[in-house]
Amino acid sequence: MTEGLEALIRRQPLFDDLSEADLKHLAGCARNVKFDAGEIFVRHGEEADRSFLVRAGRVGLVVHGRDIAETAEEGDLVGWSWLFPPYRWHFDAKALTAVRAIELDGACLRAKCESDPRFGFEIAKRFLYQAHRRLEHTRLRAMDVYKGPLT
Amino acid sequence: MNDPWVPTPMTVREVVRETADTVTLTLDTSASPFAFAPGQFNMVYLFGQGEVPISISGHADRPDELVHTIRGVGPVTRPMLDLVPGDVLGIRGPFGTAWPVEEARGTDVIVVAGGIGLAPLRPMIYHLLANRRDYARIVLIYGARQPDQMLFVDELHHWRGRFDLTVEVTVDQGTEDWFGPVGVVTRSLARARFDADDATVVTCGPEVMMRFVVHEAVRMGVPQDRIWASMERNMKCAIGLCGHCQWGPDFVCKQGPVYRWDHIAHRFAEKEL
Numbered sequence: 001m002t003e004g005l006e007a008l009i010r011r012q013p014l015f016d017d018l019s020e021a022d023l024k025h026l027a028g029c030a031r032n033v034k035f036d037a038g039e040i041f042v043r044h045g046e047e048a049d050r051s052f053l054v055r056a057g058r059v060g061l062v063v064h065g066r067d068i069a070e071t072a073e074e075g076d077l078v079g080w081s082w083l084f085p086p087y088r089w090h091f092d093a094k095a096l097t098a099v100r101a102i103e104l105d106g107a108c109l110r111a112k113c114e115s116d117p118r119f120g121f122e123i124a125k126r127f128l129y130q131a132h133r134r135l136e137h138t139r140l141r142a143m144d145v146y147k148g149p150l151t
Numbered sequence: 152m153n154d155p156w157v158p159t160p161m162t163v164r165e166v167v168r169e170t171a172d173t174v175t176l177t178l179d180t181s182a183s184p185f186a187f188a189p190g191q192f193n194m195v196y197l198f199g200q201g202e203v204p205i206s207i208s209g210h211a212d213r214p215d216e217l218v219h220t221i222r223g224v225g226p227v228t229r230p231m232l233d234l235v236p237g238d239v240l241g242i243r244g245p246f247g248t249a250w251p252v253e254e255a256r257g258t259d260v261i262v263v264a265g266g267i268g269l270a271p272l273r274p275m276i277y278h279l280l281a282n283r284r285d286y287a288r289i290v291l292i293y294g295a296r297q298p299d300q301m302l303f304v305d306e307l308h309h310w311r312g313r314f315d316l317t318v319e320v321t322v323d324q325g326t327e328d329w330f331g332p333v334g335v336v337t338r339s340l341a342r343a344r345f346d347a348d349d350a351t352v353v354t355c356g357p358e359v360m361m362r363f364v365v366h367e368a369v370r371m372g373v374p375q376d377r378i379w380a381s382m383e384r385n386m387k388c389a390i391g392l393c394g395h396c397q398w399g400p401d402f403v404c405k406q407g408p409v410y411r412w413d414h415i416a417h418r419f420a421e422k423e424l
Contacts, residue, residue, distance in 0.1 A: 058330070058331075058332070060325065060333065067324070067325070068325035068329075068333045069333070070333050070334050071325070071331075071332045071333040071334060073332065073342070075342075096330050097330065133338075133341075136337070136363075137334055137335045137337065137338050140335045140337065140359070140360070140363050141323050141334075141335050143359055144296070144323070145265065145266075145356070145357035145359050145360045146265060146266035146294075146295060146296040146300070146323065146356075146357060146360075147296065
């Protein structure tokens with residue numbers, strides 16, 4: 001089962017260059033999950049004890065209980081609040097279609113990152129990269145570029 | 152082209168309402184065939200109101216019609232939303248540079264459009280599809296503010312149904328009945344599959360969006376001399392005389408609006424240009 005997970009994680013660009021040892025370490029905190037369309041599997045304010053690496057389908061990141069701020073698709077990470085106190089979700093995550101994902105146990109990952117800082121840095125780099133890209137996209141979106149008078 | 156100073160009266164044959172503030176007008180040119188290259192624009196004169204530069208959004212292989220897609224945002228373009236078949240517009244053109252249909256031959260072609268920027272790119276898409284064998288992968292990435300502000304929705308569905316074209320549509324703001332991606336076009340571009348070192352990227356949309364698109368394309372490995380963008384400036388005479396559209400050493404109406412990125416990249420670092 002764990003070997004299958006390693007292959008699934010390796011298939012995602014975010015982790016395709018992780019060493020075999022680190023991949024095995026990471027997979028030890030992982031499990032396969034599925035969500036039905038319409039299912040809300042992360043709720044704002046609840047304990048953020050997991051992260052999700054989307055394998056298939058589309059997830060809506062919902063703010064204020066209504067607006068979809070962004071969607072996450074194959075290869076995207078959903079949730080990094082497990083890394084930072086007070087470990088609470090800041091959005092809802094809703095499966096817009098049937099979704100397959102790899103769930104990463106936040107407590108398990110935190111413990112491994114604390115005990116092995118080199119591994120921790122490898123993992124943190126990847127989560128930070130996703131956060132960095134999402135920040136870039138958010139900046140562009142905040143400019144509301146399509147409202148201008150381009151003819 | 153006729154005398155570039157004198158508008159030619161042309162009759163509106165068809166009006167299609169694209170969105171709440173955008174229409175596509177088809178003008179009848181059957182009496183005098185109209186030739187243009189994808190990417191060029193016309194000066195469109197609404198008698199009694201004024202003249203504005205509008206990109207041509209129709210098929211370059213159909214000289215019996217001239218198509219413009221117009222967003223009503225000002226005193227000239229807003230009344231154009233109310234035009235009906237039989238109304239007459241004055242046309243001067245075509246003007247300006249064209250999309251690199253020849254330079255793109257043999258490469259993957261990535262078309263990135265934002266908002267009404269899809270209109271100037273549509274003739275390029277028509278050309279690519281009409282000459283499909285001349286190009287490798289074709290990827291169309293289209294971003295709009297909201298789902299109800301997307302242009303050419305029926306055509307997007309049609310293109311998406313083809314087996315020889317990848318179409319990715321994304322919106323900045325999702326709605327309850329939207330199940331597609333929500334996010335900026337650069338996010339869709341980063342996910343697109345193509346050979347960056349043998350690709351041609353063409354982009355049109357708000358200038359900020361295009362700069363982000365170019366940044367992403369370059370990050371993916373596309374050389375700057377394989378990227379083209381259509382620039383928007385205040386064109387008036389359209390023949391490079393009046394200076395209203397001057398941008399550095401260029402008049403955008405003449406040296407543009409379509410530019411190869413390595414020719415203009417340095418200008419974005421210059422303040423007040």
